[in-house]
Amino acid sequence: MNRFRIPVPVRYSINAALIAAFLLIGNAIMSSGMIGRAQSSVVIQVAIYMILAVSLNVATGYLGQLPLGHAGFMAVGAYAGALFWKSGLLSGVPDVVAGLVTAGVTAALFGVLIGIPALRLRGDYLAIITLGFGEIIRVAIINLPSITGGTPGLRNIPKYSSFLLVYSCVALTCTFIHMMMKSRHGRAILSLRENEIAAESCGINTTYYKVLAFSVSAFFAGVAGALYGGMLGILVPGNFDFMASIHILVMVVLGGMGSMLGSILAAAILTALPLALQSLNEYRMILYSLLLIGVMILKPSGLMGTYDFSMAYVLEKLGGRVFTNGKGGLSP
Amino acid sequence: MLFFSQLVNGLQLGSIYAMIALGYSMVYGIIMLLNFAHGDVLMAGGFIALFSINAGLSPVLAVSLAIGGCVCLSVLIEKVAYSPLRAAPRISLLITAIGVSLLLQNLAQLFFSASAHSFPANSILPMKNYSISGVNISLTSIVTILTAIVSMAALTYLVQRTKIGKAMRAVSEDAEAAQLMGVNVNRVISFTFAAGAALAGVGSILYCCRYPLVAPTMGALPGLKAFVAAVFGGIGSIPGAMAGGFAIGLFETLVTALGFSTWADGIVFGILILVLLVKPTGIMGRSMMEKV
Numbered sequence: 316m317n318r319f320r321i322p323v324p325v326r327y328s329i330n331a332a333l334i335a336a337f338l339l340i341g342n343a344i345m346s347s348g349m350i351g352r353a354q355s356s357v358v359i360q361v362a363i364y365m366i367l368a369v370s371l372n373v374a375t376g377y378l379g380q381l382p383l384g385h386a387g388f389m390a391v392g393a394y395a396g397a398l399f400w401k402s403g404l405l406s407g408v409p410d411v412v413a414g415l416v417t418a419g420v421t422a423a424l425f426g427v428l429i430g431i432p433a434l435r436l437r438g439d440y441l442a443i444i445t446l447g448f449g450e451i452i453r454v455a456i457i458n459l460p461s462i463t464g465g466t467p468g469l470r471n472i473p474k475y476s477s478f479l480l481v482y483s484c485v486a487l488t489c490t491f492i493h494m495m496m497k498s499r500h501g502r503a504i505l506s507l508r509e510n511e512i513a514a515e516s517c518g519i520n521t522t523y524y525k526v527l528a529f530s531v532s533a534f535f536a537g538v539a540g541a542l543y544g545g546m547l548g549i550l551v552p553g554n555f556d557f558m559a560s561i562h563i564l565v566m567v568v569l570g571g572m573g574s575m576l577g578s579i580l581a582a583a584i585l586t587a588l589p590l591a592l593q594s595l596n597e598y599r600m601i602l603y604s605l606l607l608i609g610v611m612i613l614k615p616s617g618l619m620g621t622y623d624f625s626m627a628y629v630l631e632k633l634g635g636r637v638f639t640n641g642k643g644g645l646s647p
Numbered sequence: 648m649l650f651f652s653q654l655v656n657g658l659q660l661g662s663i664y665a666m667i668a669l670g671y672s673m674v675y676g677i678i679m680l681l682n683f684a685h686g687d688v689l690m691a692g693g694f695i696a697l698f699s700i701n702a703g704l705s706p707v708l709a710v711s712l713a714i715g716g717c718v719c720l721s722v723l724i725e726k727v728a729y730s731p732l733r734a735a736p737r738i739s740l741l742i743t744a745i746g747v748s749l750l751l752q753n754l755a756q757l758f759f760s761a762s763a764h765s766f767p768a769n770s771i772l773p774m775k776n777y778s779i780s781g782v783n784i785s786l787t788s789i790v791t792i793l794t795a796i797v798s799m800a801a802l803t804y805l806v807q808r809t810k811i812g813k814a815m816r817a818v819s820e821d822a823e824a825a826q827l828m829g830v831n832v833n834r835v836i837s838f839t840f841a842a843g844a845a846l847a848g849v850g851s852i853l854y855c856c857r858y859p860l861v862a863p864t865m866g867a868l869p870g871l872k873a874f875v876a877a878v879f880g881g882i883g884s885i886p887g888a889m890a891g892g893f894a895i896g897l898f899e900t901l902v903t904a905l906g907f908s909t910w911a912d913g914i915v916f917g918i919l920i921l922v923l924l925v926k927p928t929g930i931m932g933r934s935m936m937e938k939v
Contacts, residue, residue, distance in 0.1 A: 381738060432920065436927050439681060443878045444923060447916035454913030557871065561745055568742045600753040607746035608728055615735035 319634045326627040333626065334486045338479060345478040353590075355478070359546050361586045362481035363539050366488050368566040368578035370535035373492060375564065376573035376621075377501070378528040379508030381442040384429075384449025385536055386559035390552070391425050391452060392418035392537020394463055397472040397544040411475050414545075415484070415538050422537025423530040425452075430526035449560055456552040468551035469544075476545035484542060488535050489575060495531065504528050569610055571617030576624045581617075651782045653904045654897075659788040659857065661896025662795030666850035667873035668880070668888040669802065670843030676819040676883035677839045679737055683744040684724055686870020687751035688844050692717040692851030693861040694759060697766055706771045714848035721844030722837050730833070755863035763862035766855040791853045798849055799889055802842065806885060811838055819883065872899070872915070879919055881932025890930055 321329070345355055371385045396418030405413055429448050436444060456463045463469055495501050503524045506514040515521050544550050566585050570577025585603075592599045610618065667689060674682045695716040699709035728747050732740045768774075768787070775786040806812040817825040818835045826832050854869055855861060872895055880891025898918055902911045922930065 375738075381741075432924050436923060439675075439882065440878065440923055440927060440929075442681075443875070444920055447875075447920050450916050451913045454910060454916075458909055458913075565742060565745065568738055572738065597753075597757050601750060601757065604746045604750035604753060608743050608750065611735075611739045611743040611746065612728070612731045615732060615739035617739075 319631050321627050321631055321634070329630070330626055338482055338486070341482060342479045356546070357587055357590050359476055359478065359481050361583050362478075362485050363476075363542050363546065364563070364566065364582040364586045365485050365579050366535055366539035366542070367563045368570065368582040369485075369488055369492060369575055370532045370539065371563050372567050372572065372575065372578045373496075373504075373528055373535075374532040375567050376571075376578075377496060377504050377508060378525065380525075381439065381564075382445040382529075382532070383442050383557070383560050383564065384445035384447070384452075385532075385563045386555040386557075387445075387449030387452040388422045388425060388533040388536035389540035389543065389559070389563075390449075390456060390555035391533075391540065392422040393540030393544040393550050393555070394456065394469065395421035395537065396541025397469055397550055398462070400473045400475065400545070401469075401471065411480065414475070415541050418537040418541035419534040420537075422540065423534040426530035426533025427526055429533075430529035446557065446560075449555075450557065453552050453555055456555075463552075464550070466552060468549050470549050472544045472548050472550065474545055474548050476542045481542050481546075484538060485579075488538070489579075492531070492535075493575065500524070500527065565607060569607065569617055571619035571621060573621045574617070574619040574623050576622065577617055577619030580619065648781050649904075652784070653900055655782070655784050655788050655792075656904075657897035657900030658893065659791045659896070660900055661893035662792050663850050663854050663857065663869065663892075664873045664876045664896050665889045665892025666795055666798060666846045666853070667869055668876040668892045669799070669885060670847045671874050671877040672880070672882055672885060672888035673815075673839050673843045675877070676885075677815065677822075677836055678729070678733075678740075680729065680740050680744060681874070682843075683741070683870070684747040684751060685721075685843065685847060686866030686868075686873070687748050687755075688717050688721050688724075688866070689847045689851040689854065689869060690755060690861075690863065690866035691720050691751065692848040693766065693855050693865060694755065696771075696852055696855065697764055697861045700767050700770055710771065710849075710852055713852055714845050717844040717848035717851065718841045721840045721847075725837055725840040730836075752863050752866075759863065761863060763860040763865075766859040766861050768856040768859040771852065772856050787853075787856050791856070794849060794853060798846060802846070802885065805842070811835070815839055875915065875919055878929055879922060881929030884929070884931045884933070887929055887931030894930075 344350065345358070350358070367385065367389060371382070374380050374382050374385075396414045399414040399417045400410065404410070425448075429445060432444055457466055459465070496504070503514070503519045504527070506517070506519055507521055507524055507528075511521060543554075562585075566581040567578050569585065570579070570581030589599055589603065592602065595602065614620075667685065670685050670688075671682060674680055674685070692713040696709050696713040699712045700706065704712070724747055728743050729740060732743060772787050772790055777784050777786070777789070804812075806815060814825065814830045814835045815838070817828065817830055818832055822832055825835075850869075873892065876891035876895040877888045878891070879894060880887030880889070882888075895915060898915055899911050902908070902914045907914065926932075
């Protein structure tokens with residue numbers, strides 16, 4: 316059966332146009348002053364958690380490991396980015412971009428560092444190693460006050476995280492990860508999730524791909540961390556504890572592991588919901604935990620399962636209906 | 648002399664970690680779940696003991712109530728939250744456990760306020776110090792270490808010599824095969840949770856005697872350390888959990904005594920990572936063969 320297919324360059328152009336439209340409209344709304352300070356900070360926070368959830372999804376959903384130290388990578392990136400911005404080496408747009416790249420690369424280096432011991436370990440032991448690294452990073456930040464500001468925090472970070480910047484980063488993160496997962500590298504990573512031994516015997520370099528997935532995951536967590544610093548203007552080590560890692564993991568699992576759309580939706584819901592429920596005050600966290608247990612019992616694979624949204628697919632379906640209307644198929 | 652008193656100190660802390668770690672390890676051995684709510688069961692035990700003593704009950708009754716409360720709570724959690732997920736992916740079970748942990752912490756915060764309550768440790772174990780050839784040892788230390796040894800001996804007897812212990816070992820080896828041989832798997836799982844929770848109940852009293860503060864989030868830190876201890880010893884292994892608990896307790900005391908108390912948590916995790924790099928399944932863990 317011939318299905319109507321949109322050529323790849325057209326698909327990418329359609330998506331790029333939609334993203335650009337979203338960014339411009341969003342930016343116009345945000346700068347028009349229609350949205351208050353509190354709400355706009357939520358909007359930016361949502362974007363940062365989207366990057367974190369989508370990046371963790373690479374290691375959890377696609378590679379099939381269970382990292383419990385994502386906040387550690389985020390912390391490394393946050394401090395690296397903030398220190399770069401504070402150093403005042405550059406200014407303007409190059410400064411912003413260079414800071415984000417510094418943050419990402421530093422976090423990715425740590426990802427490699429953690430990925431290498433991961434070769435020897437499986438499953439839950441890997442989880443513990445990442446948990447341990449996350450805690451060590453936090454303890455190190457507390458104990459090196461001359462560089463990181465210690466427990467009171469690192470202050471006066473330039474507030475670069477505007478709507479346009481953070482959502483552009485979201486779009487770039489999703490595009491990069493999507494393209495990576497559709498390439499042969501992505502398929503190799505997926506094969507490790509399905510069965511490591513079988514993948515290895517098919518000639519896939521398990522070491523290389525595990526470390527690759529880990530460092531990509533860490534890179535974007537680092538970028539998100541830098542944006543986080545750029546949003547708050549101050550970084551305190553307490554923001555990057557074990558519970559912060561868990562919070563990101565919850566987003567990924569609740570959204571559905573291996574579904575980018577799920578991660579994005581869950582990040583938006585779980586970041587915005589507690590603020591929307593502020594009137595409920597002390598019952599807020601109880602509702603949150605009940606929601607978590609409830610969703611897991613009723614739908615263990617997460618809200619979206621492994622479903623992913625594809626604009627091109629929707630257009631193809633619609634287009635297919637138009638073009639094939641009563642004429643029995645469309646020749647390619 | 649300082650060395651010996653620190654050694655006793657470390658053994659005391661280690662006994663507490665070991666007792667909590669046993670709960671993690673037993674549950675992991677049987678359903679492959681990292682039971683994040685275990686630390687919060689400990690917290691519940693602390694609160695029950697606190698309120699029982701404040702209500703004027705005798706210490707023995709208060710301790711029994713705390714242990715009983717932990718057991719009931721843990722079995723209830725297993726029945727309500729974990730048993731519907733027997734066939735689900737393991738990560739869903741893990742997230743459920745995290746959800747239960749958050750729920751317990753927040754319920755405690757709602758009912759008992761977020762602030763710490765001071766625990767009347769004196770009415771359970773009087774403050775007494777014994778001087779044995781120049782080394783000062785508190786009664787609490789002695790009781791803690793002895794209680795840990797007795798409960799571990801009892802647990803070892805239970806697992807190795809009784810019928811239910813045999814069933815537990817069978818289920819952890821292969822749940823499906825055990826079921827075919829007539830073992831009631833659900834009952835064994837509940838029993839494992841109950842046994843782990845009883846140890847956590849004892850552990851909570853001993854922990855509160857050492858750090859006499861009860862707060863809704865008090866379970867998180869000893870929970871995490873005990874969890875590390877269980878992994879250190881090889882998760883799923885009962886002697887491993889005991890060894891891991893003592894090792895982590897001694898390390899922590901040593902690092903603190905050497906004046907690096909702010910680095911203590913980092914160093915404990917560093918040692919854990921080194922051990923796992925040399926021996927990937929912990930000190931006493933069994934390595935599993937994997938088939939395609």
